[in-house]
Amino acid sequence: LAKTTQPISMDSYEGQEVNITCSHNNIATNDYITWYQQFPSQGPRFIIQGYKTKVTNEVASLFIPADRKSSTLSLPRVSLSDTAVYYCLVGSNYGQNFVFGPGTRLSVLP
Amino acid sequence: DAGITQSPRHKVTETGTPVTLRCHQTENHRYMYWYRQDPGHGLRLIHYSYGVKDTDKGEVSDGYSVSRSKTEDFLLTLESATSSQTSVYFCAISPSTLAGAIDSYNEQFFGPGTRLTVL
Numbered sequence: 001l002a003k004t005t006q007p008i009s010m011d012s013y014e015g016q017e018v019n020i021t022c023s024h025n026n027i028a029t030n031d032y033i034t035w036y037q038q039f040p041s042q043g044p045r046f047i048i049q050g051y052k053t054k055v056t057n058e059v060a061s062l063f064i065p066a067d068r069k070s071s072t073l074s075l076p077r078v079s080l081s082d083t084a085v086y087y088c089l090v091g092s093n094y095g096q097n098f099v100f101g102p103g104t105r106l107s108v109l110p
Numbered sequence: 111d112a113g114i115t116q117s118p119r120h121k122v123t124e125t126g127t128p129v130t131l132r133c134h135q136t137e138n139h140r141y142m143y144w145y146r147q148d149p150g151h152g153l154r155l156i157h158y159s160y161g162v163k164d165t166d167k168g169e170v171s172d173g174y175s176v177s178r179s180k181t182e183d184f185l186l187t188l189e190s191a192t193s194s195q196t197s198v199y200f201c202a203i204s205p206s207t208l209a210g211a212i213d214s215y216n217e218q219f220f221g222p223g224t225r226l227t228v229l
Contacts, residue, residue, distance in 0.1 A: 034217065043200050043220025044153065087152060099169065100145075100153040 004088045004101040011107050018075045020104050022088030025069050030092040033064060033071045038085045038103070047086075048073070075106075083108045113137050116201050116221040124229050129188040131224050133201030135181075141204040142184040143168075143218065144176060146197040153200065159184055191228045199224045 005023040012018045024033070032051050036044035048055060050062040050071070061074040075082060085103040113136030123129050133142060141160055145153040145168075155168030157176040165176050173195060175187045188195055202218040 041223070043202070043223055044218075045220070046217040049217060099155070102150060102152040 006104045009105040020073045023070045024090045031090050034089045035073045036087045078108045114221040116224050120225045122227045129191050131186045133184040135203045139203040139205045143202040144186045145200045193228050196228045
């Protein structure tokens with residue numbers, strides 16, 4: 001199973017860009033990289049997914065280097081409502097071989 | 111939001127009693143999952159299903175069983191609950207794999223969770 005490593009916690013201020021890096025040295029050829037966001041007392045919610053290079057949607061960007069052994073979630077201009085736990089997930093539907101790590105607790109301060 | 115519900119939302123039970131949690135979806139998605147979430151561990155996969163009557167074990171399956179007799183329902187049973195099974199349980203669903211040379215991963219949609227306390 002591809003195991004991920006993320007910082008346990010991060011602090012930021014409103015309006016700043018936040019970058020959260022995830023290491024996944026054992027990523028397999030079939031694996032995708034997916035990020036989820038979780039607020040207290042709720043289930044995780046999908047943010048963004050990528051396989052290689054850069055992916056951008058309306059809420060975040062995902063940067064994946066050529067070797068795919070890491071990825072960086074970028075949140076532009078965070079607000080207080082972005083305070084949450086962010087999970088990096090690596091895996092594919094083949095054999096359902098994916099594992100959630102402990103996540104990164106992001107605190108956005110005023 | 112994806113049509114996924116869990117019942118009950120909260121349950122307190124005693125050690126040794128059987129407990130069944132239900133996950134219900136209205137999306138007709140192929141994959142269904144049960145996770146548990148404990149402080150410091152993120153989410154850990156208990157069991158998953160890839161179709162009616164097709165299930166498999168996840169990372170922490172000991173002490174749990176599942177059943178899926180209909181596409182829309184996925185049941186998680188604790189045959190004899192223990193205090194170590196006190197946790198928040200999340201159900202998730204995911205559509206079928208997209209066709210292509212690389213087996214893709216489709217996002218999972220999570221339910222609201224069930225908080226289970228075993229005394």
